[in-house]
Amino acid sequence: MDENRDLRLERNAFGRLVLTAADGAVHDGVLPVRAFPIAAPDEGVSIVGADGRELHWIERLSALPPSPRALLEAELASREFMPTILQISAVSTFSTPSSWTVETDRGSTSFVLKGEEDIRRLGNGALLIVDSHGIQFLVRDRLALDRRSKKLLERFL
Template sequence: MEHPNDKQPWTLARNAMGRLVWTGLDGVAHVGVVPVRAFPLGAPDDGLSLVSPDGHELVWIDRLDALPEPDRTLIADELAAREFVPVIERLVGVSTFSTPSTWTVETDRGATTFVLKAEEDIRRLNGSALLIASAHGIAFRIRDRFGLDRASRRLLERFL
């Protein structure tokens, strides 16, 4: 499949086994390529590589949204299958204001509880975003801590 604008000298497809196949100008097909974000949390759509199964970068992509629709969808679907970072939309409660504490939250994927082992497990990201690591290693994201409801902000402030 060639792209009509010829700016993209490679093709991307999914084979019958569901694996991504990248084919470069030389016509060599690389089966099982993996998209890897350069800045998965700070700038998820800026800069990603398609990496061969043996770990070599095949192509650098400056912006995901600059790709033609079929390729963008293939890469986004592959990333979604590999990445799991629920977004906290509301803090319902915390068991104690010292750590470890059990947090009850509502996320974009439903309600859940997790244990925060230490205050150092809350990391500040760009702007007012936060990344919170649970005791089981699951990362939760707060896109904008100032955008949370008042009760959630008050609970969160006790840990920052």
């Protein structure tokens, strides 16, 4: 039995997501939340109501029909701003706090790293770097970075 086959999800006049449950109950202002946004972004998405309670569980986004999948993917993309660092261009100092200039999948940017504890190892060479404003930057595979970027990064690991 496929619980997601009849998933009714749409946007209201204000652009908020509305879920109509199997019992006909309408839930306005629902939000999708990934269980594993980095490790398994296609797996485990919860649709929660305005009160934070789970209303619906989705095992795989890719298994959804095209219409609700597109709505969920658009909503997730707007909520999950996490640029991927492709190259580290410069670091102001090798002590913290330090200013970093990086190239991301969304363009060039600079940020301040408050401390080495703001660089978290995620496994498989991935890193999560949190800047002084709480913005998260992802390094998918630190070993795949160019030589200069790896050398700059190693000073902080």
